[in-house]
Amino acid sequence: MxxxxxxxxxxxxxxxxxxxxxxxxxSATLGIPAxxxxxxxxxxxxxxxxxxxxxxxxxxxxxxxxxxxxxxAPLERFDEIAELINAFPEVxxxxxxxxxxxxxxxxxxxxxxxxxxxLAQIAAQTGLTVYNMPxxxxxxxxxxxxx
Amino acid sequence: MxxxxxxxxxxxQAGLPLTxxxxxxxxxxxxxDKQELxxxxxxxxxxxxIRRIAAVPNHYRLGYRYNGMTVWNVSDEHINTLGQHIGxxxxxxxxYHRPRHLPDWxxxxxxMIHAKTEPEAEQHIQQIKTVLGDACQExxxxxxTKILKKTGFRSV
Numbered sequence: 001m002x003x004x005x006x007x008x009x010x011x012x013x014x015x016x017x018x019x020x021x022x023x024x025x026x027s028a029t030l031g032i033p034a035x036x037x038x039x040x041x042x043x044x045x046x047x048x049x050x051x052x053x054x055x056x057x058x059x060x061x062x063x064x065x066x067x068x069x070x071x072x073a074p075l076e077r078f079d080e081i082a083e084l085i086n087a088f089p090e091v092x093x094x095x096x097x098x099x100x101x102x103x104x105x106x107x108x109x110x111x112x113x114x115x116x117x118x119l120a121q122i123a124a125q126t127g128l129t130v131y132n133m134p135x136x137x138x139x140x141x142x143x144x145x146x147x
Numbered sequence: 148m149x150x151x152x153x154x155x156x157x158x159x160q161a162g163l164p165l166t167x168x169x170x171x172x173x174x175x176x177x178x179x180d181k182q183e184l185x186x187x188x189x190x191x192x193x194x195x196x197i198r199r200i201a202a203v204p205n206h207y208r209l210g211y212r213y214n215g216m217t218v219w220n221v222s223d224e225h226i227n228t229l230g231q232h233i234g235x236x237x238x239x240x241x242x243y244h245r246p247r248h249l250p251d252w253x254x255x256x257x258x259m260i261h262a263k264t265e266p267e268a269e270q271h272i273q274q275i276k277t278v279l280g281d282a283c284q285e286x287x288x289x290x291x292t293k294i295l296k297k298t299g300f301r302s303v
Contacts, residue, residue, distance in 0.1 A: 016200040016201055020168065022170075044202075049208040051203050058195055061194070097216065098292050099289040101289070133248075136246060137243065
């Protein structure tokens, strides 16, 4: 990852233009040809530096349901539980964390009913209490890290 | 959101096509006019249904090894005012009020922090602690140790 990659990542986190030739616009900002902007983006996605590129939808505003939930997985069953949870297509992301509450996952569904169903299924399959922590209020979202 | 918006959403959840003219490519795939597709994306962005069209980095790959979910037990009467303050700190990427699960889980304010070093993370935590003051009785920090899954529907 060189200085141009870093500049590209910073630029792409703030937003990608909606216009006929968006890479042309980025090309002017970054000082490299449009084709190179695209090939660098492709490489950053392929090597895992970027995990996603596209529209970031606001689940609640498109009628979907989103929640954060956690379980306390016994260490000897950790991998098994993580696998069980990951197998649910409703689980959008899942993180291991260093706490008694050691598996934290986000459920994204089209309806609240589907969410409740998935939570109940996860509880049944893992035999664990699933702590559901839907957001009650959102104060600010600013997911932009300087590369 | 109508059926066409939903169609666009379903086809872009995995991302935009990686071509020099992604909107042209996507319009063709969906059998839509490019101008209409762009107008619809712009309208969804203006209304907040799309937060933005952007790239999402892997924190670790950018050198942010200390990605902490800081959780705080904040008095209910002050949480909205304090939550706004915390959410505006530059190192906080997300800040939410979430329900407690007493007695196991007493924390109701969640703030995600990102730092490249441990001292830097500790500095961020102290800064939040200072802002919350007496309204916060207890807190803890849960560092992510592994991404177990990061696919499917992405929304922040």
